[in-house]
Amino acid sequence: MIKKDIPFTALICLVVASAAPADIQATFHVAPDGNDTNTSSESEPFAMIDKARQVVRTVKDDKGMNGDHDWYPFFSTDPNATVVEIIEAFADRATIEQDFHDVKEVWGAGQQQVRNIWTNLAVYHLNLWMHKLVELWSWHRSHDEFTDRSQSPWDDAARRPSHTDRRKALRQHIIQTELSTLVAARWLPRKILDLVQRGFGRLNA
Numbered sequence: 001m002i003k004k005d006i007p008f009t010a011l012i013c014l015v016v017a018s019a020a021p022a023d024i025q026a027t028f029h030v031a032p033d034g035n036d037t038n039t040s041s042e043s044e045p046f047a048m049i050d051k052a053r054q055v056v057r058t059v060k061d062d063k064g065m066n067g068d069h070d071w072y073p074f075f076s077t078d079p080n081a082t083v084v085e086i087i088e089a090f091a092d093r094a095t096i097e098q099d100f101h102d103v104k105e106v107w108g109a110g111q112q113q114v115r116n117i118w119t120n121l122a123v124y125h126l127n128l129w130m131h132k133l134v135e136l137w138s139w140h141r142s143h144d145e146f147t148d149r150s151q152s153p154w155d156d157a158a159r160r161p162s163h164t165d166r167r168k169a170l171r172q173h174i175i176q177t178e179l180s181t182l183v184a185a186r187w188l189p190r191k192i193l194d195l196v197q198r199g200f201g202r203l204n205a
Helices: 049-063 083-105 117-138 163-184 190-204
Strands: none
Touching: 083 117, 083 163, 117 163
């Protein structure tokens, strides 16, 4: 619920899943002193969010955007914020939430069985460091290095690599480096070298 005594500007940006044409993007301003018969510009805002929602539904129907991911609404309480600034703020917030999700679900932050509060704090920081080290290692690498979907043909090949994909790629890189070092060590027994060679071949398959 929006309180009437708080100035409020709602920006709704309709974005198609791929590249949004300019005629599908729109901005609607809503303010307590507005009027639903106005044009929804900054100088003539709507009075109610419901009015902006009705207009959005009309635009969706006209453009044939009936899917769940055909458009996204973004809201801002800053009447001077531009479309780019609002989307960038949303992206920053989404990044924080995604990082927190990865630290919890991928690295298991909060699941360690330790009792001391300072040990819990140390473990959590260790998870944060591991997360950031993976992201740092993969920062300048091509997305193609992380999007091998040969083992999961049902997956979307164009999907952006997740943190799990990056961690898996780093693990394989470390194992390949270790195996290469072992192969170069000719003083190892022949059975060990053969085993390493077979493992190296499976990783490169």
